[in-house]
Amino acid sequence: MxxxxxxxxxxxxxxxxxxxxxxxxxxxxxxxxxxxxxxxxxxxxxxxxxxxxxxxxxxxxxxTFYTMFHLKPVGKYHLQVCRTLSCALMGGERILDHLKKRLGIEEGEVTPNGKFSLCAVECLASCGTAPAMMINEKYYENLDVQKVEKILDELK
Amino acid sequence: MALVLTNRVGLKDSHTLEVYKKTGGYASVEKLFAMEPGTVIEEVKSSGLRGRGGAGFSCGLKWSFVPQNIGKPVYLCVNADESEPGTFKDRLLLEEDPHQLIEGIVIACYAIRSTTAYIYIRGEFDLSYRRIEQAVKEAYQAGFLGKNIFGKKYDLNVTVHRGAGAYICGEETALLNSLEGKKGEPRIKPPFPAVAGLFGCPTIVNNVETLSALPFIINEGALAYRKWGTEKSPGTKLFSVSGHVVRPGTYEVPLGYPLKDLIYKDCGGIPDGKKLKAVIPGGSSVPVLTAEEAEKTFLDYESIAQYGSMLGSGGVMVMDEDVDMVWALRNLSRFYAHESCGQCTPCREGTGWVDKILQRVLNGGGTLEDLALLKEISDNMMGKTICVLADSIAMPVLSFIKKFPADFERYVRSHSAGGKMRILG
The missing domain is CATH 1.10.10 (Arc Repressor Mutant, subunit A)
Incomplete structure (x- = not known):
């Protein structure tokens, strides 16, 4: 109970x-x-x-109507990558692809050690600082692959 | 340029009460309480301020629809659920100048005789949420909210209410349902919220940017606000520029400003010497403009309408010559298919069909007939649903195919070599 x-x-x-x-x-x-x-x-x-x-x-x-409630467990670090147009124009798809490869998981999955989970989300209102993602509550903006690597390395 | 809304943006600690007060904040209050609520409504009507959430309806006129003395409370709901792709202006106002919004809320509530306001803020906006929560707390401590605010015989309570991830909650009646603890499904209108809104009571839903313009209007007067803009679109507006420009960001400009100047002067033009191909001028839901149209139009409600598009939320998405318009449209169709609340069949099914067809075209499996089918589906979605989410993808579909036919034909020509050519009506 x-x-x-x-x-x-x-x-x-x-x-x-x-x-x-x-x-x-x-x-x-x-x-x-x-x-x-x-x-x-x-x-x-x-x-x-x-x-x-x-x-x-x-x-x-x-x-179940709202997307931000976790109906199943997410990782310690929950990565939400924006996939909508302004981010996509600035290379958002590359960020998502890179994260999938680097973490070895697909959208909606959690790494076996429970550290990371990954999903693609719609517009985060971060279009002027695209591409963008959220890790837990925090926004990470103006991303490129190198920056993403650095961010991941710093997450303990 | 900072004119009405963005004067404090970039100032150190601009989000605090201390800085806000030092820079003239809450000055409108004395003047406000010396006026009758009806006079405030008239002043805002004369300013010509139009709703900045997308619809562009006269703010003062909307307020005047609230019935008085019917024995029910009146509510103000602040729409801070900014989710329209390409739009990030309210986030700036919430993060940088939350007290300006609170002062606007005080003005609006006084005008419509409301003592309760809810700020419905999008769930993802963590920093905005913390800033506005902190600002509300500071305002309560200073006696600017709560009982007898500013020492006057007037109570005003403000609650910050977090959404939880649903684009549709930016639609005002979906927002009300969400606030009542329901799924964010839009309501059939009439009754309009001004008559029967939150908890069945008279309710005004105003956008963050609209409310943030009120302190200036009360302080300086309607005429001062009309110094900017055009006769029918007075004042200034925030435009969030994203995509292929050198300096993306939020810009405050007078309405009627040339879109060309915004893109080439303020935003530094298209990177890498490339050419402009297309601009979505008012958030992803509005019809796209060709480069030629974009370079000719002015940023006011009427000028953009001449090119068949809309000012919407002011989300300007810029695309250079390398952008594949089929790919861009499919990106948007996926968004609307994902965000449809599912209440109305034309939207629930239509957004999904459009997305699947575009995906097929993009994967090389489309025919020219698919383009005709997209048009037919869009026609069957427009104006046939409770809210405008269906229209919000139908309009992009129709305008993308009409204005960039070569992009679409390139995909389907090879596939339709069996002679299925058909003229698109």
Whole structure:
């Protein structure tokens, strides 16, 4: 049986004061859950549904609609490479190909040691500093293969 | 050039309350509270400020649709879900000048008599999120938000609400559903949000850039704002320039500014001495312009319309002579197929069909009939869905094929050598 820590429960209580309905706190609660449990599993969704007095089916429909909730485990470093036009014009495809080769994984996969996971994402609003990717929450911009190598080497 | 919106961009610690106040921030408030809410709406109407999220609708007019005294709260939702490919201007305003946005929120809320605002910010924007959260916190501590703000008999609460990755949530009614804890599916209009929006209450959804222009308009007056721009498109606008230019970035220019000057002067032209081939002037959803059209048009709502395109969100994507337009269009079709919310059949199926056909053409398996089919599908998507996501790929498809036929024919000619030639209608 999973449960939020006391600290997260406090955050949730505070969060609920901002909305006239409990359901409106669903995205913030899923964020808290992902922060605490790492992955938004079916068990997590059921727990969240209980907290907000909504159906697990509703939580499932929402958690699977948005791309940023991890329904299965990601690596310690989750690499999201932009594939949309402005990045593609500036060589974004080469960055993704290079990462696949270098890490030995395809999009949507995690390296066997759990250190890296890789996926292609749509426009990150980083078009003027293309090509771009995110590693966890951080943006890395104006990339080329050498820069990517350096970034990977620095990730412990 | 810094005119209205970007004066603090690049200043050290421009995102802090201290720097914001030192540089004239929150000065509009005294003037604001001396005005009646209705007068504020009139002032913003006279300024001619148009919504900068893409639709270009008059901001003051939108506000005036909010019914008063119906016993329900009125909400302001700030659309900070910037996701239109090629657009990165709101990110700049959120990161560099979050207090300017908060001052804009105070003005808008006062005008529409709202005491609650939500800032819906795209989930990926980590730095923007931290900056606006910090700024909201500072504003509460300073008494600029919360109870009796600025010592006046007026309460205003602002909540920052993070999205979680879905392009469609930038559509205003999808944004409202998302805020209510639902899937980001657009709603059928009417009723419009101004009448029945968030939690069924009157709601105004305004873009970050629109709200950020308000402190200037209240401080300096509508006429001062009209110093820039054209009669129908007054003021300044941010343009995010990306792709094949020497100096990509966000530029603030008066509306009516020549696109040619933006590309060749401000952005330093096309790198490596190459020629311009195409420009998408207003974010990926708008029809593409040829080089010739791009060099002739001006950046205001009316001038761009003359070339069959739109100013949209101001995301200018520049493509040089080496770009394969079939490849570029397929990149966009994949985006829309991925981002369709799936509610309406013409969009859910149409975006997927368009993407698969373009992929086939790109892989050398297309025929001339495929081009006719793309046109037919696009015609069946336009205007037949709840929101404009379907139109947002149909318009690129139709304009790319019409304006760059040689690129498409090169792919299909060899494959159609069996004599399947057909004139595209």
């Amino acid at each position: 999973i449960e939020f820590s006391t600290q997260t429960k406090k955050k949730l209580e505070e969060c609920l004061t901002h909305y006239p309905t409990r359901q409106a706190a669903l995205l913030p609660t899923l964020w808290l859950a992902q922060e605490e449990f790492g992955t938004v599993t079916l068990e997590v969704m059921e727990y969240v549904a209980g907290l907000l007095d909504i159906s697990p089916a509703h939580v499932y429909s929402v958690a």
